[in-house]
Amino acid sequence: MRLRSRNIQNQGIPTASMAxxxxxxxxxxxLTINFxxxxxxxxxxxxxxxxxxxKRSAYISVTRQGQIRVSAxxxxxxxxxxPGEVLSFAASVVATDPGRAFVLKADxxxxxxxxxRVIDALxxxxxxxxxxxxxxxxxEEG
Amino acid sequence: xxxSRSRVDDEIPTASMAxxxxxxxxxxxLTSTFAATRGLDFALPEEQExxxxxxxxxxxxxxxxxxxxxxxxxxxxxLDGVLxxxxxxxxxxxxxxxxxxxxxxxEYGYMVAVFDELxxxxxxxxxxxxxxxxxxxxxxxxxWY
Numbered sequence: 295m296r297l298r299s300r301n302i303q304n305q306g307i308p309t310a311s312m313a314x315x316x317x318x319x320x321x322x323x324x325l326t327i328n329f330x331x332x333x334x335x336x337x338x339x340x341x342x343x344x345x346x347x348x349k350r351s352a353y354i355s356v357t358r359q360g361q362i363r364v365s366a367x368x369x370x371x372x373x374x375x376x377p378g379e380v381l382s383f384a385a386s387v388v389a390t391d392p393g394r395a396f397v398l399k400a401d402x403x404x405x406x407x408x409x410x411r412v413i414d415a416l417x418x419x420x421x422x423x424x425x426x427x428x429x430x431x432x433x434e435e436g
Numbered sequence: 437x438x439x440s441r442s443r444v445d446d447e448i449p450t451a452s453m454a455x456x457x458x459x460x461x462x463x464x465x466l467t468s469t470f471a472a473t474r475g476l477d478f479a480l481p482e483e484q485e486x487x488x489x490x491x492x493x494x495x496x497x498x499x500x501x502x503x504x505x506x507x508x509x510x511x512x513x514x515l516d517g518v519l520x521x522x523x524x525x526x527x528x529x530x531x532x533x534x535x536x537x538x539x540x541x542x543e544y545g546y547m548v549a550v551f552d553e554l555x556x557x558x559x560x561x562x563x564x565x566x567x568x569x570x571x572x573x574x575x576x577x578x579x580w581y
Contacts, residue, residue, distance in 0.1 A: 340545075
């Protein structure tokens with residue numbers, strides 16, 4: 295007669311659901327990933343107010359030295375020689391999609407004359423709205 | 437004579453699925469960038485032949501000098517004093533035009549700071565600055581008088 299049945303405990307960590315968790319994480323990353331069309335390194339101006347920029351906006355970046363890169367929002371940005379080319383670029387974007395927003399990603403220390411020419415080109419191309427890309431201002435700065 | 441039974445496993449091997457999945461996670465974590473996707477919106481006016489011209493005397497002119505010094509209607513003023521200066525004018529005329537005119541050599545960041553301050557008027561003084569314009573140099577050369 296057996297008095298006690300053997301109580302064998304499984305000592306391994308249960309990993310059956312690990313793949314499910316991993317695939318959930320993959321789906322999360324795939325849905326939230328934002329492919330950056332412009333990787334130009336600039337020191338952005340800091341503002342208290344910031345609004346969400348629509349997806350697939352066209353990007354125009356201006357570095358501290360005044361170098362300009364443009365992207366219609368679907369491809370990686372390319373350098374352009376000057377503001378004259380910004381006008382033709384913006385005109386083609388507006389002709390394709392009149393409501394598309396433009397994002398101005400300019401260095402906070404760039405002399406305003408460079409930005410002025412870009413804004414003027416956008417006005418002439420009849421762009422509707424520009425987003426001035428910015429970082430959140432900290433409390434100390436405010 | 438004994439024949440050994442050859443059993444074929446009829447299950448799909450899933451042991452390495454977690455490894456593949458975690459490799460994909462690592463890929464997404466490394467390639468996803470926390471890009472700045474926020475900014476200040478600025479609606480551009482339509483260029484029309486019959487656009488009404490604003491008289492300089494009817495508007496508030498904010499000039500921005502290199503280094504960030506502000507000259508408001510001809511007088512130096514700190515950034516946090518601009519809205520207090522505008523408040524009585526906006527109470528009399530809610531559509532009072534405000535013109536931001538940065539010096540060509542002024543840093544762009546100061547223009548954004550002034551625009552940000554004007555956009556915060558509803559929270560700070562309870563009035564909205566509805567009519568903000570930032571004329572370009574070409575427009576100034578064409579229309580400024």
